[in-house]
Amino acid sequence: MKRMFLPLRICLSLILFLFIGLPFIALLISSIAAGWQWPDLFPETFSFRAWEYILVGSSGTWQSIGTSLLIALIVMIINILLAVPAANALVRFQFRGKRLAEAILFAPIIIPPFVAVMGIHLTFLRLGLTETILGVVLAHISPTLPYMVRAVMVSYSTLSTDWENQARMLGAGPIHRFYHVVLPHLLPGIAAGASLSILISLSQYLITFIIGSGQVVTLPILLFPFISGGDPAVASAYSLLFAGMAILALFSLDMALKKYYQTKNPSVLKVKGAKR
Amino acid sequence: MWRKSKPYLLLLPSTGVIVLLFFGGLFDGLLKSLGYFPAIGENQMSFIAYRDLLGSESFWESLRLTIRVAAISSLLAGILGGALAIALFMLSLSSKTKHSRLWQRLFQLPLTIPHLVAGYVIVLLFMQSGLLSKLLAAAGIIKEINEFPVLVNDAFGWGIILAYTWKEVPFIMLMLYPVLARIQKSWRDVSRVYGAGTFRFIREIALPIMMPSWIIAVFIVFVFTFSAFEIPFLLGVTYPSMLPVYSFQLYTSGTLAERPEALAVNIILAVMTIALGLVVYYFSKRWKITKGWQ
Amino acid sequence: MTGLHIEQVEKKYKTAETDLKDSFALEPIDLAIREGEFFSLLGPSGCGKTTLLKLIAGLLEGDAGKIRFGDKDLTHVPPEARRFSMVFQQSLLFPHMTIGENTAFGLKMQKVGKKERLSEAKRMLRMVGLEGYENRFPEELSGGQQQRAALARALVAKPRLLLMDEPFSALDPGLREDMRELLSGIQRELGVTVLFVTHDREEAFELSDRIGIMSDGRLLQVGTAMELYEQPASSKVASFLGLKNIISGNIRAGYFKSEDNGMEFQTIHKMADGRQFLILRPETLRPIVSNSQAPIGSVRFKGAVSKLKFKHGAYTAQIQAGNLQLECALSRDEAEKLEPAQAMELYVNQSDLQFVEH
Numbered sequence: 001m002k003r004m005f006l007p008l009r010i011c012l013s014l015i016l017f018l019f020i021g022l023p024f025i026a027l028l029i030s031s032i033a034a035g036w037q038w039p040d041l042f043p044e045t046f047s048f049r050a051w052e053y054i055l056v057g058s059s060g061t062w063q064s065i066g067t068s069l070l071i072a073l074i075v076m077i078i079n080i081l082l083a084v085p086a087a088n089a090l091v092r093f094q095f096r097g098k099r100l101a102e103a104i105l106f107a108p109i110i111i112p113p114f115v116a117v118m119g120i121h122l123t124f125l126r127l128g129l130t131e132t133i134l135g136v137v138l139a140h141i142s143p144t145l146p147y148m149v150r151a152v153m154v155s156y157s158t159l160s161t162d163w164e165n166q167a168r169m170l171g172a173g174p175i176h177r178f179y180h181v182v183l184p185h186l187l188p189g190i191a192a193g194a195s196l197s198i199l200i201s202l203s204q205y206l207i208t209f210i211i212g213s214g215q216v217v218t219l220p221i222l223l224f225p226f227i228s229g230g231d232p233a234v235a236s237a238y239s240l241l242f243a244g245m246a247i248l249a250l251f252s253l254d255m256a257l258k259k260y261y262q263t264k265n266p267s268v269l270k271v272k273g274a275k276r
Numbered sequence: 277m278w279r280k281s282k283p284y285l286l287l288l289p290s291t292g293v294i295v296l297l298f299f300g301g302l303f304d305g306l307l308k309s310l311g312y313f314p315a316i317g318e319n320q321m322s323f324i325a326y327r328d329l330l331g332s333e334s335f336w337e338s339l340r341l342t343i344r345v346a347a348i349s350s351l352l353a354g355i356l357g358g359a360l361a362i363a364l365f366m367l368s369l370s371s372k373t374k375h376s377r378l379w380q381r382l383f384q385l386p387l388t389i390p391h392l393v394a395g396y397v398i399v400l401l402f403m404q405s406g407l408l409s410k411l412l413a414a415a416g417i418i419k420e421i422n423e424f425p426v427l428v429n430d431a432f433g434w435g436i437i438l439a440y441t442w443k444e445v446p447f448i449m450l451m452l453y454p455v456l457a458r459i460q461k462s463w464r465d466v467s468r469v470y471g472a473g474t475f476r477f478i479r480e481i482a483l484p485i486m487m488p489s490w491i492i493a494v495f496i497v498f499v500f501t502f503s504a505f506e507i508p509f510l511l512g513v514t515y516p517s518m519l520p521v522y523s524f525q526l527y528t529s530g531t532l533a534e535r536p537e538a539l540a541v542n543i544i545l546a547v548m549t550i551a552l553g554l555v556v557y558y559f560s561k562r563w564k565i566t567k568g569w570q
Numbered sequence: 571m572t573g574l575h576i577e578q579v580e581k582k583y584k585t586a587e588t589d590l591k592d593s594f595a596l597e598p599i600d601l602a603i604r605e606g607e608f609f610s611l612l613g614p615s616g617c618g619k620t621t622l623l624k625l626i627a628g629l630l631e632g633d634a635g636k637i638r639f640g641d642k643d644l645t646h647v648p649p650e651a652r653r654f655s656m657v658f659q660q661s662l663l664f665p666h667m668t669i670g671e672n673t674a675f676g677l678k679m680q681k682v683g684k685k686e687r688l689s690e691a692k693r694m695l696r697m698v699g700l701e702g703y704e705n706r707f708p709e710e711l712s713g714g715q716q717q718r719a720a721l722a723r724a725l726v727a728k729p730r731l732l733l734m735d736e737p738f739s740a741l742d743p744g745l746r747e748d749m750r751e752l753l754s755g756i757q758r759e760l761g762v763t764v765l766f767v768t769h770d771r772e773e774a775f776e777l778s779d780r781i782g783i784m785s786d787g788r789l790l791q792v793g794t795a796m797e798l799y800e801q802p803a804s805s806k807v808a809s810f811l812g813l814k815n816i817i818s819g820n821i822r823a824g825y826f827k828s829e830d831n832g833m834e835f836q837t838i839h840k841m842a843d844g845r846q847f848l849i850l851r852p853e854t855l856r857p858i859v860s861n862s863q864a865p866i867g868s869v870r871f872k873g874a875v876s877k878l879k880f881k882h883g884a885y886t887a888q889i890q891a892g893n894l895q896l897e898c899a900l901s902r903d904e905a906e907k908l909e910p911a912q913a914m915e916l917y918v919n920q921s922d923l924q925f926v927e928h
Contacts, residue, residue: 012379016382020383023401026407027396038413039413039414041414082290082293085290086290086291093282097284104299105291105294107298111553112545114520115302115545118527118538118542119303119305120300120304122304122308141293142293142301145293162662165658167675168649172650180664227395236396236400239397
């Protein structure tokens with residue numbers, strides 16, 4: 001029985017290598033290659049020139065990473081503040097117009113957000129929001145908020161109101177109830193939503209470009225000239241850095257959450273409110 | 277009364293922001309695509325931009341390219357993603373180890389990779405002097421650099437197709453795996469008792485269960501690819517270009533006169549994605565596939 | 571004036587808010603619960619007892635009526651300010667807090683200092699037999715232990731009223747017994763007022779000072795276990811209490827005639843003509859062994875033994891009398907003289923006949 005699956009395993013490993021391994025190897029080699037002529041399978045000489053340039057040179061890498069993260073974080077915080085009450089309403093209340101509210105909130109998943117951004121560009125220009133971080137933050141909200149709402153909704157749907165009723169009966173007012181009962185339960189969902197929000201915000205190019213007009217330099221803006229026909233070594237190094245930043249952002253959020261629950265209760269993620 | 281208005285108050289900030297920034301933007305774009313632009317003294321509304329657009333060959337070329345690229349890449353991603361999801365699922369049935377979780381995680385890596393990086397990966401691998409070409413040359417299969425086909429910045433859009441397939445295969449897997457995971461291990465045993473081998477099991481049980489979700493997933497990928505910008509901007513050619521790139525070219529070409537046309541492209545794009553989105557919504561409700569992962 | 575007073579409280583539903591499909595109404599209810607009393611609401615599921623409990627807790631708002639505690643009107647006071655406390659069917663211990671933190675939660679809400687509240691929690695946990703569990707997390711505890719912790723948490727803040735919504739129904743039968751004993755011991759020791767909701771009549775009888783029987787959104791009767799058993803206000807109450815031998819019939823001119831015409835006798839009870847239910851408690855039905863035994867004026871039946879049962883250390887006989895199936899409690903001696911299918915005669919003293927109108 002086990003043996004039967006050995007070929008499958010080998011096949012999958014091979015696909016995994018081609019699918020995931022090869023692209024990263026290509027990026028890695030390219031980033032440290034000093035001239036890589038066809039048909040050489042490996043570059044003749046290696047150098048860390050590209051890495052030096054982007055990490056220590058005056059390339060503005062760190063500043064752009066800072067700008068990217070700053071925007072992503074502000075967007076994330078705004079999204080959390082907007083999404084938690086919205087998810088609460090959508091999961092726990094029956095009311096007229098619920099479908100409409102859902103349609104409004106989830107529309108940016110389907111309709112490409114750059115359409116709206118291009119439309120609002122001139123208005124932003126008049127309001128002086130172009131070329132500012134605030135403008136870019138505002139532009140990043142519509143592509144990210146729906147995912148945050150979705151993630152928090154999933155958390156809310158597993159939280160029975162019995163828990164809050166129990167807390168009420170023990171004398172907890174609305175703020176205490178939210179802080180001690182609701183928030184701990186929502187955290188995994190908020191973290192999942194925050195991951196998506198950060199990831200999407202970090203990888204925006206077009207929207208940032210239109211509203212930032214090249215003045216708000218996030219990592220994608222900085223990197224684009226290189227990957228569209230610039231120095232391949234620098235482009236590869238930037239690509240690795242960019243991908244690494246996205247993965248690291250997700251990873252650190254994941255770890256922070258795990259750590260939170262290790263100090264609290266390791267198994268709380270499994271606990272679901274008893275739904276009636 | 278407070279209870280009655282509470283959900284509306286809770287929804288007000290979020291929907292307000294989306295209505296203002298998103299729908300406001302759409303509406304703003306719609307007005308400007310109709311030539312209504314008081315700031316530069318245009319108070320008349322007309323369909324000139326739309327008429328010009330629908331009369332121009334480049335728009336139709338763009339639309340054809342967009343549909344072709346979206347259709348091929350979503351189908352490819354669907355076939356590959358579906359096959360991999362089933363393979364991983366069979367692997368998880370065969371062993372109790374947690375390896376299948378690890379496999380899944382690894383395969384999902386491209387989901388986290390930004391589009392621009394995904395595009396550049398395809399450049400590195402598939403351009404004529406790229407790694408694959410070098411590998412083929414090293415293996416002695418090709419002798420000249422020109423023997424390797426032009427797959428990046430080509431008129432057909434192969435580069436875009438490859439990049440999207442790479443990026444969306446994990447998405448398809450992510451959508452399908454929970455559906456497959458609902459198949460009980462005991463079903464496999466039952467089917468074996470009745471004499472079904474591995475392939476019969478896949479064909480008779482796994483595939484039919486997966487099918488509705490598969491169609492929806494492929495459709496979602498189609499809609500996403502339809503409105504993609506970064507990858508076609510990087511991997512496409514200037515003419516014909518995919519619709520979002522076409523719109524961007526018109527918008528940034530410099531003359532104010534072409535801006536309404538760019539916005540008209542956007543509005544058409546929005547209408548088409550809404551229509552496609554409604555189709556997805558209709559079928560996913562009808563087949564109740566969202567039940568499993570909600 | 572002390573204790574809890576419920577005056578003309580009512581509640582109507584038609585939404586899906588409570589997961590009830592049909593519309594449901596709680597008829598206007600009056601009820602007074604004395605301080606220190608253990609009061610149970612007993613009724614089948616869906617009878618409205620949990621709704622009434624939630625109205626008292628403040629988790630639901632009534633359509634009309636008043637809820638007072640002592641001299642204070644609590645009708646519009648939010649639940650967190652009522653200083654009541656509640657134990658639910660599930661233990662609902664917060665999964666991210668230790669048992670100690672869970673237990674101290676109510677005191678924390680009252681802004682009691684950390685040291686004090688934790689020591690208070692510890693004391694209460696000792697009382698429910700969970701000494702040394704302060705630092706464990708809820709899911710490390712068994713179901714019974716979790717419910718004990720929930721009880722400790724409910725009691726630690728010295729609530730004016732402890733509400734309990736079928737708190738033991740999710741536990742194993744053996745565990746349920748233990749929890750009843752624990753609860754009744756603690757209730758007496760602390761003198762806390764308890765309002766207990768259950769559908770298990772044994773549970774209600776064992777624990778309560780007084781019981782209120784509910785059905786279809788109505789409070790049918792309130793009384794001690796003995797009062798309810800001996801003087802049920804209606805056939806519904808009687809059948810819900812598990813009383814046997816409820817015979818529907820009519821009174822005419824001092825004669826009772828059962829609906830199936832299988833039974834007719836004169837009664838000395840003074841009653842108006844009309845529909846009546848006769849309730850014959852099994853222990854009042856006596857077999858006639860010798861002719862002289864039945865007192866003059868007593869009601870006699872003829873029948874045949876259809877089944878003999880030995881349950882809980884007592885004998886009962888099923889007697890077929892005409893179309894009626896009667897249950898009769900027997901002593902061991904009496905039971906040993908009987909065999910299935912044997913014809914026999916029974917009597918009931920006039921004073922043991924119980925009639926209810928509906």
